[in-house]
Amino acid sequence: MTQQTLFEIAPRFVNRSTKMVTFQGKLDLPIHRWYRLTPSFSPRLAADIALEFKLNENDFVLDPFSGVGTVPLCMKHRGIPSCSVEINPYLHFVGTVKTKTYSDLDAVRDVLLDFSTSAERELNRLPDERQAENFLAENAAFVPALHNVRRWWSPGNLMQLVCLRRLLLAYKAAPDLHDLLKLGLLAILIPVSNAKHNHVSLTFAETPLETVDVAAILRRKYAEMLYDLEAVRKLPQAEVAVYRGNSRFLTAVLPKSRRASAVITSPPYPNRFSYARETRPHLFFFKFIENAEAVGQLETDAIGGTWGRATSVLAAGVEPKNDVVRSQLSPYVKNIHPKGDLMASYVTKYFNDIYDHAEQTSMVCEERCRLAYVIGNSKFYDQPLPSDEILGAIFQHFGFRLDRIDKMRKRQSKSGLYEAVVFMSR
Ligand SMILES: C[S@@+](CC[C@H](N)C(=O)[O-])C[C@H]1O[C@@H](n2cnc3c(N)ncnc32)[C@H](O)[C@@H]1O
Structure with missing residues (x-):
């Protein structure tokens, strides 16, 4: 398979206004x-x-907001060295596992098949779903410490997941292969749950999902993973690293030896979406995070965090950290302020954090470099907030040139919401 058939773009994917972005x-x-x-x-x-x-x-590409590793994985298969940074430990895990090179595909196949077979055998031995609560009580140590866990999974499905979790934790395999098994199991948590992807955030379905054959779903996931690893085998495999850390402190996270010649990224949008909240089943399932306090800390450290304890930080009030942020925000925050201090604090903290990030970016990039930031604007109480323009102005303060802003697509049904690519250079 060649690059062209993988991305089906030739020679340039110019139409950025489609949902294909x-x-x-x-x-x-x-x-x-x-x-x-x-x-x-x-x-x-x-x-x-x-x-x-x-x-x-x-070149050397940096994505300081890695998410599920889209940019580093894409660069790897285009032969362009890259690295990325992600604060959420579960998303960091996803990016790491997806960007690794698995050269021994026979070993991958053997492990995925062997674990699928063990999984089927173990799940076949489980009691009838009417006994699920007894099983869960006996295996309480393996039930994820997620708030209201039974809301997420029906008892019969939770029983199977708990059994698979116990099986995987005891299963012996080389670390890279163990991680593939783990990612496959994490990837089916939502498909076998009572949650739905109907909106940007997960919502709960009105009718809980009946008991399904979780081992069969897992086997299909592993088959897809193996198929995909075989499909990309002949593509370039450029050097790639996914770091766990905070992009407000890039100089502490990235190795000093190499500066980025390009940044391609998408920071959180100032729209109160919480990545920690969205990934909480996964964060708790394999203890990427131990307790609610740690989630609160993750949200407070993340840019745009708003869930749980992060809200108390905002409720205490946040002031612009300097005149640069103040002058950029004053035309907008004064409109938001009379209606809600919390929202004004949210926007202020968001851009205080972007300011720190921009300063750090200027230190980890080469003297000549190009930047592309994909960001959405927002509306607070119907007041528009042009996040793309404000971000561009803050980066200009650190010596970057604002080349252009490509407004690429409208978002949701609310009028006036769009996504844009902010192109900058130095
Ligand atoms: C819009 S998403 C990026 C999505 C990514 N482009 C992808 O395709 O998966 C923004 C990401 O930034 C991460 N993030 C938020 N604050 C961060 C910070 N201070 N340092 C590093 N990552 C952060 C979030 O956890 C989230 O995964």
Whole structure:
């Protein structure tokens, strides 16, 4: 398979106003489709930007907001060295596993088949679903410590997941292969749950999902993963690293030895979407995070975090950290302020954090570099907030040139909401 057939773009993916720039543009792409994160973009967009920047094997691309690793995975298969940074430990895991090179596909096949077979055997031995509560009580140590866990999964499905979790934790395999097994299991948590992807955020279905054959769903997921790894085998496999850390402190996260010649990224949008909230079943299922306090800390550290304890930080009031942020925000925050201090604080913290990030980006990029930030604007109490323009102005303060802002697509049904690519350079 060649690059062209993988991305089905030739020679340039110029139409950025389609839903193919969103997560929907990756649902049929090998590896990219393993785990669905709705607010993630398509590798088609990342590839399009890489072509526009004329990047090649001598470049080094940074994605400071890695999400599920779309940019590093896309660059890897285009032969362009890259690295990324992600604060959420579960999403960091997804990006790491997806971007690894698995050269011994026979070993991958053996492990996936062997675990699928063990899984079927173990699940066949489980009691009738009417006994599920007894089973869960006896295996309480393996039930994820997720708030209201029975809302997420019907008893019969939770019993199977708990059994698979116990099986996987005891299963012996090389670390890379164990991680593949783990990612496959994490990827089916939502498909076998009572939650639905009807909106940007997960919502609960009115009718809980009946008991399904979880082992069969897992076997299909592993088959897809193996198929995809075989499909990309002949593509370039450029160097890639996914770091766990905070992009407000990039200099502490990235190795000093190499500076980025390009940044292709999408930070959280200032729209109160919570990545920690969205990924909480996964965060708790394999203890990527131990307790509610740690989730609160993750939200407070993340840009745009708003869930749980992060809200108390906002409720205490947030002031612009300096005149640059103040002057950028004053035309907008004064309109938001009379209606809600919390929202004004939310927007202020968001851009205080973007300011820190922009300063750090200026330190980890080469003197000559090109940047593309995909960001959505927002509305608070019907007051528009042009996040793309404000972000561009903050980066200008650190010596970057604002080349252009491509407004690419309208979002949701609310009028005036759009996504844009902010192109900058130095
Ligand atoms: C819009 S998503 C990126 C999606 C990504 N382009 C993809 O396709 O998967 C923004 C990401 O930034 C992460 N994030 C938020 N604050 C961060 C920070 N301070 N440092 C690093 N990552 C952060 C979030 O956890 C989320 O995964």
